[in-house]
Amino acid sequence: MDATATITKKGRAVKKHIWREVKKFKHIYIILAPTLLFYIVFRYAPMFGNVIAFQRFSITKGILGSKFVGLQNFKDFLTNYKFWELLRNTLNINFLGLVFAFPAPIILALLLNEVKRLRFKKTVQTITYVPHFISTVVVSSMILTFVASDGMINAIRQMFGGEKISFMTNSQYFYPIYIISDIWQHIGWGSIIYIAALSSVDQELYQAATIDGAGRWKQLLHVTLPGISQTIIILLIMRIGQMLSVGFEKIMLLYNPAIYETADVISTYVYRRGLLEGDYSFSAAVGMFNSIINFILLIAANFFSKKISDSGIW
Amino acid sequence: MRLFCKVFIFKLVLVLTLGLAGCGSKETSNLNGDGRIPKSLTIFAPIGSYAIKAGANDNNDMLPYQLMEELTGCHVEWIHPASGAQDEKFNLLITSGSIPDMMVYNWKNVPGGAKLYVEDEIIVPLHGLIEKDMPYLSTFLKGRPEIAKQIMDDDGGIYHMPFVRADAELKVYAGPQIRQDWLDKLGLEVPRTTDELYDVLKAFKTLGPDIKPMSGVLFENHSHGIGNLVWAFGTHYDFYVADGEVKYGIMEDRFEEALAYVAKLHKDGLIDVDYLLNDRDKMDGKVMNNQVGFVYSLQPGKFYTSMNDGERKVIGIPHLTGPYGDQNCFFPDYANDTTKVSIAITTANKNPEGSAKWLDNFFGGKGLEYMNFGKEGLTFEWVDGYPKLTDYILNNPDGKSIQDMAGINLGAYQSQFPTLQDWRYYEQILSDWGKESIKIWQKDADASGILPTITFTEEESQKVTQIMSQIQTYVSETMNKIVIGQASISELPQRRERIKTMGIDEVLKIYNEALKRYINR
Numbered sequence: 157m158d159a160t161a162t163i164t165k166k167g168r169a170v171k172k173h174i175w176r177e178v179k180k181f182k183h184i185y186i187i188l189a190p191t192l193l194f195y196i197v198f199r200y201a202p203m204f205g206n207v208i209a210f211q212r213f214s215i216t217k218g219i220l221g222s223k224f225v226g227l228q229n230f231k232d233f234l235t236n237y238k239f240w241e242l243l244r245n246t247l248n249i250n251f252l253g254l255v256f257a258f259p260a261p262i263i264l265a266l267l268l269n270e271v272k273r274l275r276f277k278k279t280v281q282t283i284t285y286v287p288h289f290i291s292t293v294v295v296s297s298m299i300l301t302f303v304a305s306d307g308m309i310n311a312i313r314q315m316f317g318g319e320k321i322s323f324m325t326n327s328q329y330f331y332p333i334y335i336i337s338d339i340w341q342h343i344g345w346g347s348i349i350y351i352a353a354l355s356s357v358d359q360e361l362y363q364a365a366t367i368d369g370a371g372r373w374k375q376l377l378h379v380t381l382p383g384i385s386q387t388i389i390i391l392l393i394m395r396i397g398q399m400l401s402v403g404f405e406k407i408m409l410l411y412n413p414a415i416y417e418t419a420d421v422i423s424t425y426v427y428r429r430g431l432l433e434g435d436y437s438f439s440a441a442v443g444m445f446n447s448i449i450n451f452i453l454l455i456a457a458n459f460f461s462k463k464i465s466d467s468g469i470w
Numbered sequence: 471m472r473l474f475c476k477v478f479i480f481k482l483v484l485v486l487t488l489g490l491a492g493c494g495s496k497e498t499s500n501l502n503g504d505g506r507i508p509k510s511l512t513i514f515a516p517i518g519s520y521a522i523k524a525g526a527n528d529n530n531d532m533l534p535y536q537l538m539e540e541l542t543g544c545h546v547e548w549i550h551p552a553s554g555a556q557d558e559k560f561n562l563l564i565t566s567g568s569i570p571d572m573m574v575y576n577w578k579n580v581p582g583g584a585k586l587y588v589e590d591e592i593i594v595p596l597h598g599l600i601e602k603d604m605p606y607l608s609t610f611l612k613g614r615p616e617i618a619k620q621i622m623d624d625d626g627g628i629y630h631m632p633f634v635r636a637d638a639e640l641k642v643y644a645g646p647q648i649r650q651d652w653l654d655k656l657g658l659e660v661p662r663t664t665d666e667l668y669d670v671l672k673a674f675k676t677l678g679p680d681i682k683p684m685s686g687v688l689f690e691n692h693s694h695g696i697g698n699l700v701w702a703f704g705t706h707y708d709f710y711v712a713d714g715e716v717k718y719g720i721m722e723d724r725f726e727e728a729l730a731y732v733a734k735l736h737k738d739g740l741i742d743v744d745y746l747l748n749d750r751d752k753m754d755g756k757v758m759n760n761q762v763g764f765v766y767s768l769q770p771g772k773f774y775t776s777m778n779d780g781e782r783k784v785i786g787i788p789h790l791t792g793p794y795g796d797q798n799c800f801f802p803d804y805a806n807d808t809t810k811v812s813i814a815i816t817t818a819n820k821n822p823e824g825s826a827k828w829l830d831n832f833f834g835g836k837g838l839e840y841m842n843f844g845k846e847g848l849t850f851e852w853v854d855g856y857p858k859l860t861d862y863i864l865n866n867p868d869g870k871s872i873q874d875m876a877g878i879n880l881g882a883y884q885s886q887f888p889t890l891q892d893w894r895y896y897e898q899i900l901s902d903w904g905k906e907s908i909k910i911w912q913k914d915a916d917a918s919g920i921l922p923t924i925t926f927t928e929e930e931s932q933k934v935t936q937i938m939s940q941i942q943t944y945v946s947e948t949m950n951k952i953v954i955g956q957a958s959i960s961e962l963p964q965r966r967e968r969i970k971t972m973g974i975d976e977v978l979k980i981y982n983e984a985l986k987r988y989i990n991r
Contacts, residue, residue, distance in 0.1 A: 212932070214582070215564050216590035237940055237972065305743045306680070322743050325954050412688065412746040413946040414954055420943075429939050434557070434581050 209440040222437075229441035238425060246421040250399045252335050258395060260339045261346030262388060266376065268347065269354045281351075284344025296409035299337050300324065324410070327418040334410070334419075349391070350384055357383035389461055390469050397454030400446045422446060506824040507544050508571075514549045514563060515574035516556055516811070518884030520877025524870065533849070534881035537840040544828050564592060571819040572829070574887060576810040577630035581935070582928035584629040584814065593814040597628040599826035606834025607631070610890065617807045624925050624987040631829070632812035633885045637893035638912070641803050643904075644693050645911035646790065647770055649763045650783040652677065663791045664702050664731060667764070671740040674763040682742035684735065685753050685762040689949045692801050694753060696745055697949060698766045699735070700728035701789065704796030707949060709981060710919045716981040718974055720945055726962055728792075733953050746950060757784065769908060774901035786907025789915040798916050805920035813888045832889040841881035842892040849879050850895075859898045872899055924984040934980055937973040944969065 178185055209229055211222040233239060264284065271277045287295070302308045303323040310320045323329045361379045370378065404423035411419035422442060430439025462468040521532055529535045529548045539545055549570055551559035560575050569592065577584045587593045600608050611618040614636075622628050635641050652674060653660065661667040671683035689697035690707045697707045705724040709716055719725050735741050742748065742756070756762045758776050773784040789799045803809075813829065815822050831837030843850040843857045850857045861867070863875045876883040876899050882891045883899070897905060926934060948965050951957040 214586075214590075215561050216587055216592050218565060232936065237968075238943065300747050304747060320743075322954070325743075325746050325956070327956070412950070413943070414746055414950040414956055416943065416947045428943075431557075433935055433939055435935060435939070 206440060206444050208437050209444045211437055213437040213440075215436075225437075229438050230445060232438060233442050233445065238420070241417070242420060242422045242425050245418055246400055246402055246423075248331065248418070249334060249402050249421060252331055253338065254395060256335050257339050257342070258392070260343045262350055262384075264343050265347040265350035265354060265384075266380065268351060269380065270372065270376075281344060281347075285348065286344070287341045288345035290341075292403075292405045293409060295337065295341060296406055299333065299410065303329075303333060324412065325414045327415040330411070330415050330418045334407070338406075350387060353384040353387040354380065385465070386467055389465060389467055393454065393457045393461055393469050396457040397450050399453050400449045506821070507542050507828045508821045508824045509543065510545045510547065511572065511819075511825060511828065512547045512549060512570040513572045513574065514551075514560070514570045515813075516553075516886045517548070517550045518877050518886045519553065520873045520884055522553075524874040524878035526878050529887070531878070532881065533844050533879045534840040537845060538831060538837055541836055541840070542828050542831060569816045569818040571825060572813055572815050574811060574813045577812040577814055578632065578808075578810050578923055582931055583623065583925045585623050585625070585627070585925075586928050587814070588627075588629055591817050593629060593816050594819070594822050595627050595629055596631060596815065596826070597622075597626075599815070599822060600628060600631075603823050603826040604830035604833065606830045606838070610634075610636075610833055614807075619988075619991050620806065620808050620923055622991055624984075624991060626991060630812040630814040631888050632808035632810070633882075633888045634808050634890045635803075636807075636890040639893045639908055640891055640896060641805070641807065642908050642912045642915075643803070644766070644768045644801050645799070645907065645915070646698070646764065646766050646787050647773075647784050647907065648787050649674075650785045651781060652763050660787050661790070662788065664699070664793065667699075667790060668735065668740070671735065671764060672738070675740060677763075680761055682756065682762050683740045684764040685742040685748065685756050686745050686765055687748045687750065687753055688746060688946075689732075689953060690946055694748075694750055694765065694767055696732060696736075696741055696766075696953070698801075699732050699790070700725065701798045701800050702792035702796060703728035703731070704792060704794055704798055704919075706798070706800040706919065707945070708800070709921050710800055711921055711985065712919055716921065716978055716985050718978060720949070720962075721966055721969065721974060724794075726959065729949065729952055729962070730959050733955065733959060736953050737955060741953075743954075746954070769900070769904035771901040771904045774903045778901075778903075783903070785903055786910045788910055788913060796916065797914060798919055799911075800917075800920055802920055804915065804917040806923060808923075809885055811885055811888060829888075832887065834890075838890060838892075841887075841889040842895050844879045857892075857894055859895060864898065921981075922985070922988055924981070924988045926980065926984055930980045930984065934977055937977050941969055941972050941974060941977070944972065 205219070207219055208222065210224055210226060211219070212225050212228075213219070213222045268277050268280060271280075304310070305320050305322050309323070314320065321329070323333060357380060361383070362375060365375050365379050400422065402421045402423055404421070404427050407419060407421055407424050408427065411424070426439045426442045429435050430442075458468040458470065515529065517526065517529060521529075526532050528550065530539070530546065535546065549559075549563075556575070560573070563569055563573070573593070577587075580587065584593065588595055600611070611621070617634060621630075621632060648660065648670075653670070656673050656677075658670055658673060659666075661670045674683035675681055684696065686696035686698075687694040689695050692698070695707075700707060700719070703724050704712075705717075705722050705728055706719040707725075709718055711717070732741075736743075742753075742762070748756075750767075753762075753765060753767075754772060757765060757767075757773060760782070770784045770786070777784060789797050791797045815825055815829075819825055832841055839846075839857075843859070844863070846852065848860070849863050850859050852858070863879060864872060866872075866875050880895060881887060882889050882895070885891065900908070944965075948957065948962075952959055952962070
């Protein structure tokens with residue numbers, strides 16, 4: 157009896173304490189509110205919509221009236237003849253992205269960091285991050301024009317006596333085209349965060365390293381990289397948490413049935429099935445499947461990162 | 471009872487006086503007279519792109535709808551979806567429960583069929599209303615039973631009313647087209663068979679290094695796809711009807727030969743190697759750039775505008791004949807008198823009878839005239855019983871294009887609202903090349919194999935979607951890969967086996983049953 161009373165008392169005290177805290181910093185909390193609201197309205201509330209993944213959703217009957225079918229939609233996806241192909245392509249694109257596209261902005265940032273002429277550095281930075289602001293639709297049609305049989309790349313090949321290649325109808329060329337254009341698009345933008353991290357590395361460390369006789373290369377290895385390793389690890393973990401998602405816009409604009417074999421990914425398939433054919437339940441089920449796997453990957457990546465380097469995102 | 475009578479008589483008197491007053495002020499307001507057409511309606515409907523280009527934000531900015539408001543005294547509040555967002559907007563309106571009085575939508579292809587929407591109490595059946603309140607439409611449907619059959623459901627009910635191409639010529643607006651001037655230059659005849667086409671394309675190839683004798687888009691595109699070549703072999707890349715039975719092209723023997731023909735054209739460099747990357751605009755660009763000699767496309771109005779210099783000419787040729795003498799055309803609209811633009815009256819509508827009466831004006835009388843020709847004296851004149859469009863449309867004094875003027879003044883032009891389309895206005899807007907082409911295509915194309923617009927039950931449509939979403943992707947992959955040589959034609963038998971295991975037989979069974987029901991309508 158006594159014990160419960162003290163607990164409730166304590167609880168009340170804590171509650172009071174929180175309210176006092178809120179009152180005290182109310183301006184800060186007001187600033188926080190829109191962000192919180194955003195997450196509640198656009199990120200948490202829609203989660204209840206996942207119910208339709210277990211239904212045969214019909215727009216006339218709504219969420220409350222539609223029939224429940226259990227795991228039928230998940231089963232449909234997992235037994236689909238395309239399932240393994242889609243999964244493989246999605247993982248391939250993400251894995252290649254991790255190997256080639258992920259380090260690219262880091263390398264660019266490190267290179268820029270060594271440049272001492274401010275004007276040149278600024279120019280390079282501007283030029284590299286401009287592509288990020290070009291709409292995916294435009295970028296995709298540029299790519300298609302460049303790689304067309306009478307496009308720029310084939311013209312260059314022919315200049316050196318090469319044969320014309322039909323790049324976009326040959327499944328083996330899809331990944332290089334996708335990854336290289338991805339690097340071109342995002343290298344500058346991606347490097348901004350690393351450049352910011354680099355500027356916060358203590359200058360005294362460099363002086364100390366110089367005194368110890370470290371050249372530029374050694375400085376890079378022992379001062380610069382450790383200085384930004386936190387940032388790299390956080391971004392890496394976030395990236396791994398998206399292993400099963402690929403932005404579908406660009407692929408959709410680039411692919412065609414002849415290269416489905418390598419280019420068709422989960423998100424494009426969901427788009428075709430869910431939005432073009434109106435199978436909302438199926439798409440919701442696949443989306444949920446994706447999110448769960450991504451969530452598991454994220455946690456695993458964080459766990460291993462903590463084990464190995466003692467740093468993670470929480 | 472007495473009170474009821476009094477109210478009734480009062481209403482009658484009111485209606486009559488109002489009606490008479492209406493007659494006095496306007497010449498055509500007898501419709502207003504019975505007081506049953508509502509004063510206002512909210513309608514969900516798309517808006518034509520040319521109307522928007524010509525400055526309309528709303529159907530009320532378009533001439534025919536302004537005239538219609540004058541005629542019926544009914545003000546319409548239009549809900550227009552953004553271009554390309556029609557499905558989203560439709561779903562949103564339905565799920566949010568704020569359903570307008572009427573909805574123009576692709577009711578033919580809603581999942582589960584329009585009947586499901588009647589059962590779920592979203593829309594009301596139309597057949598009773600047509601019989602009772604829509605004299606123009608019911609007369610039309612009685613006179614054209616073949617069209618009535620396309621509109622009704624398997625159970626004989628009518629749940630939505632589509633846009634109707636009321637004249638046969640209107641159905642024929644796509645087909646094979648060739649550079650006539652190239653033929654002349656090379657001294658060649660118009661190719662009539664697949665073999666002749668091969669020779670002609672081969673000859674085109676000699677005209678220059680950049681020439682793509684034939685261009686097109688994705689194999690299985692009805693309007694522009696290179697796969698349309700298989701029609702001459704009496705087969706199709708999709709579902710079609712032969713000997714009273716539904717067939718799926720790739721499973722049929724003839725298809726192998728047809729596909730081999732297309733693959734050979736590709737291998738010999740006669741088909742644009744980038745056809746898979748083309749969309750209509752890219753393909754058209756190549757034609758207008760003098761790189762292409764032969765395409766399947768919509769009537770050549772666009773080419774006429776940019777290529778009509780007295781030297782060049784793109785013109786329709788008859789549908790090709792294959793080795794077995796078939797001259798099939800499977801372009802769906804050759805056999806469909808109705809389009810997917812269709813209107814339904816919703817359960818949110820408080821006055822379905824009055825709304826039906828209002829709608830009837832789009833199917834006869836003055837209203838139909840407004841929709842097809844606009845306003846007499848402004849956009850057209852009657853000359854010897856023929857509605858001749860004026861220069862206001864055809865040769866606008868302010869220099870506006872025919873498309874823009876037609877888009878904003880002629881309601882039927884972009885077929886965004888159900889009515890009966892009239893060939894007479896259309897032929898005046900058509901380019902010379904287009905008019906000539908339509909006559910050629912229409913002449914001896916065999917459209918008997920085109921699958922009519924059959925309806926599935928909810929269960930059937932679920933089954934079909936589930937199976938076909940897999941098969942369609944696989945078949946598309948197969949056909950396009952074989953054409954470009956990424957897969958060999960010898961793989962076809964084993965790929966057919968694969969399609970069988972995916973469940974094509976079950977789908978065919980459903981299609982055949984639906985076809986039987988269609989025939990028995």
